[in-house]
Amino acid sequence: MNWHPDATDQDRDPLAVENAIFEAALQVSDRRQRAEFLDRVFRGDPAGRQAMEDLLGMAGSSAAFFLEGKLRTAELAREVIDEAPDDWQSQPDPVAAKGEQVGETIGRYRLVRKIGEGGCGEIFEAHQSGMVRPVALKIIRRGMDTESVVSRFEAERHALELMEHPNIARVIDAGRTPRGRPYFAMELVRGTKITSFCDAQGLGIRDRIELFLKVCQAIQHAHQKGIVHRDIKPSNILVENVDGASVPKVIDFGIAKAMEGGLRVRKEITVFDQFLGTPAYMSPEQIDMGGMDVDTRADIYSLGALLYELLAGCPPFDTDELLEAGITEMRRVLIEENPPLPSERVTAGEGPRWQGVTPSAREKWANQIRRELDWIVFKSMEKERNRRYLTVNSLTMDLRRFLNNEPVIARKPSRRYLMRKFFQRNRIACLLSGAVLVSLIAGFGTTTVLYLREREAMAEQARLKRKTQARANVSRAAILLSEGSVEEADRLLRTNPLETIDASPEAAEVFRALGRWNAIFSRWQQAAHCFHLMNDANRLGDKVRMAEEVDLLMAAPAYLEAGDRDAYREFRADVLERFVPAQNSLQAEHLLKVCLLLPADDEIIRRLESTVDACRAGHPTRSGIHGFPDWNALSLSLFYLRKSDLSRAVREAETCLSYPDRAGSRVAAARCVLAMSYYRMGLPDQAHQHLDEARSDLHWVESQIDESGFPPIGTWFAWSVVRILVREAEGMMGM
Known part of the structure; x- marks a missing residue:
């Protein structure tokens, strides 16, 4: 094989040179000129020339073949053309090489x-x-x-x-x-790419989705005209301001298709733009089939990748890492691996968007996209295109359902589907493991079945025995409680696990009494456990009675006094699901208080809006008892504090202080709300004054508690609320 006289063995690797000659020959479409080029390059090497002819023949129908070359091949291909003898091909026009001016x-x-x-x-x-x-x-x-x-x-x-x-x-x-x-x-289009625009404008999730829906409408319009974009990415969607409205514009429609097969350039990213698209947004079929048999579902995948970046702040895959890994590894990643869910990326703080953002702010953002939006993105980016949305309109409708708080079609992939995909990736290993497993089952099946049946029978017998004993203990405990022997009743129930007791009104009454008794003596772990079982047993009872009496008011602070914030959040979610919206003012006052002992996110605040209206209305309850305006004012002040409407929180708390409070717990709680509100409003002196008064009232009550465990005035759970709010205020003010 001949080469330019200036080339040396040290300059070029022989394999790379052959790849370069192959690339150069591919660029010569005329058969006669290609033959002349090969004659001059392989002068004196007929075997090498024939091998190259065979290689060029095999490359004719394989799109993937063209993609397996190294980055250096494209560079050397131009050197082959430039260094080959002058008479094999016409030279480029030096004027044209300068480009337009x-x-x-x-x-x-x-x-x-x-x-x-x-x-x-x-x-x-x-x-x-x-x-x-x-x-x-x-x-x-x-x-x-x-x-x-x-x-x-x-x-x-x-x-x-x-x-x-x-x-x-x-x-x-x-x-x-x-x-x-x-x-x-x-x-x-005088605009910026859509991701940069959203970040610069500080758009929230709802606004980003509304902007994305306009992009979907444009892509759907193109699909109806029979046109597939095939290179949807942020830089191809520019957003400009038109008469005060944000208008996205999709650019480069169909240009990748027009250029297919006709351009070879030096930059590797452009090669991928040319043949397939941009790796981070490219559907598996685009790289698996080299751009052949690509339909509208490829655009749906790319739209999912774009939505992923709008929500997570970074693309699903890193383009630089894919390119550095090479085409083979890139194909494997895009065809087999799923990126982390958008909410997981946000929680981990990946990408420049989340630099300097606090974990709590990231978690708040992640909570808004967790579940439904995660599922919508995952369905759009399914590796199997038959499992994606069938049309862009289907994707648009699912996003509309999310915005309207309606159930979405997208669902989390089933275990069966994930196992099937694992089997497809590891077919041989799974078949071998299955064969071994079948052998083991055949050998030990009979013995195992008999052993398990015996154990199951013994376990069932022991369970029935425990349940029978537990029912007897509940009846006995109820009698002891009626006689005032609370401590003996508590000791009796501890002989059996409390979870074995069947739910019933009688069991609920027993757990209510034991929970109250443990709370009075500050045994918060036992109290919280009893109230949890009481709530389960109460599911058989009247919802109106539960919301209007004190069961919820006792359970909520007990969880927090026990230090179990997760249990409190589960309890709050259950209360929101079962009792909201409130039917009257008394229910509303109770629900606001038990749901807002800890800060709440926007979704909880939104669900409680109707409860606030009922609390303010003051309508009579079903039992004929009117709501208490003094306690209602406290619950309203707590709601506006959690909503960050601080001026209204102060106004409602001041209204609460205007009512006389013989027990003092309501006023002390209102002062805690005032302290946190004033502190957040930048008035630390007023904040410390109210907090000091609340702490003083609480310390006086705690110092007066005798051996009975009861506070000298008021209820234990009302003073627990004060204690919880005092701790929160102290933490806020750094005390």
Whole structure:
């Protein structure tokens, strides 16, 4: 094989040189010129020439074959062309190599300024003769000057002219420059890419989804016209401000399709843009089939990847890492691996968007996208395209359901599906393991079944015995409680696990009494456990009675006094599900108080809005007892504190203070609300004054508790609420 005289063994690896010759030969479409090129390169090496001919023949029908080359191959391919003898191919025009310049006129367009450059070509702002509105003129690099390529541009332009949509940047014209380079004249969009726009404007999740839905409408319009974009990514969706409204514009529609197979450039990312798309947003079938048999579902995958980045702050896959790994590893990752869920990415704080953001703020964002939005993204980015949304409209409708708080179609993948995918990836290992497992089951099956049946029978017998004993203990404990022997009743029930006791009104009464008794003596762990079992038993009772009496008021502070915040949050979620909305003022006052002992997120605040209205209305209860305005004012002040409406929180707390309070617990709780509100309003002196008074009242009550365990005045659970709020205020003020 011959080579240019300046080349040495130290300069080039032989295998890389052969790859470069292969790439160079592929770029010669004329068979006669290709034969002349090979004759000169392989002069004196007929065996090498024949091997290269065979290799070129095998490459004719395999798209994946072209993608398996190294990055260096494309560079050396140009060296082969440049260093080959002059007479095998015409040399490029040195004037044309300089490219177009500002001020030139191309057809009907005068170049005003250069606004972009990439591996595919250059983009200029241009003015059309006789028109005021500027256009974007994209001029493709050398190598796209054949008649067949220009004819593809023309056919693509006619297809794109069918699209008339406010969120699609139209392709206006196409042609060829005087130097023979194809160009597109497109609508000029003066905007920023959608992800940068959302971050710069500080858009929330709902606003980001609304913007994304406009993009979906544009893509659906294109699909209805029979056009697939195939390169949806943030840089191809620009957002501009039109009359005060944010308008996304999808650009480069169909250009990747028009360029397919006709451009070879140096930048590896452009090669992927050309053949398939951008790796981080590219559907598995685009890389698995080399761009063949790609339909509208590829765009749905890319839309899912775009939604992923809008929600998580980073793309599902890192493009640089994919490119560094090479095409084989990239194919494996895109075809087999799923990225972390968007909510998991947010919680982990991955990506520059979350730098400097507190964990609590990240968790608040993650909570809003966890579950439904995670599932919607996952369904859009399914590896099997038959499992994705069938149309962009289906994706749009599911997002609308989410915004309207309606059930979405997307669901978390089942275990059966995940196991099937694992089996497909590890077929041989699974078959071997299955064969071993079948052998073991066949050998020990009979013995195992008999042993398990015996154990099951013994366990069932022991369970029935415990349940019988537990029922007897509950009846005995009820008698002891009626006689005032609370301690003996508590000791009796501890002889059996409390969980074995069947739920019943009698059991609920026993647990209520034992929970209250343990709470009075500050045995908070035992009290919280009893109240938990009381709540389970109360499910058989009247919901109205439960919401209007003190069961909920005792259980909520008991969990927090025991230090079990997770148990309190589960209890709060159960209360919201079972009792909201409230039916009257008394229920509303109780529900607000038990649900807001800890800070609440926006979803909880939203669900309690109707309860606030009922609390303020003061309608009579079913039992004829009117709501108490003094306690209602305290619950309302707590709601507005959690909502961060501090001025209204102060107003309601001051109203609460205006009512006389013989016990003092209500006033002390209101002072805690005032302390936290004033502190957040930047009034630390007033805040410390109210907190000191609340602490003073609490310390006096605690110092007066005798051996009975009861506070000298008021109820134990009301003073527990004060203690919980005092701790929160002290933590807020750094005391």
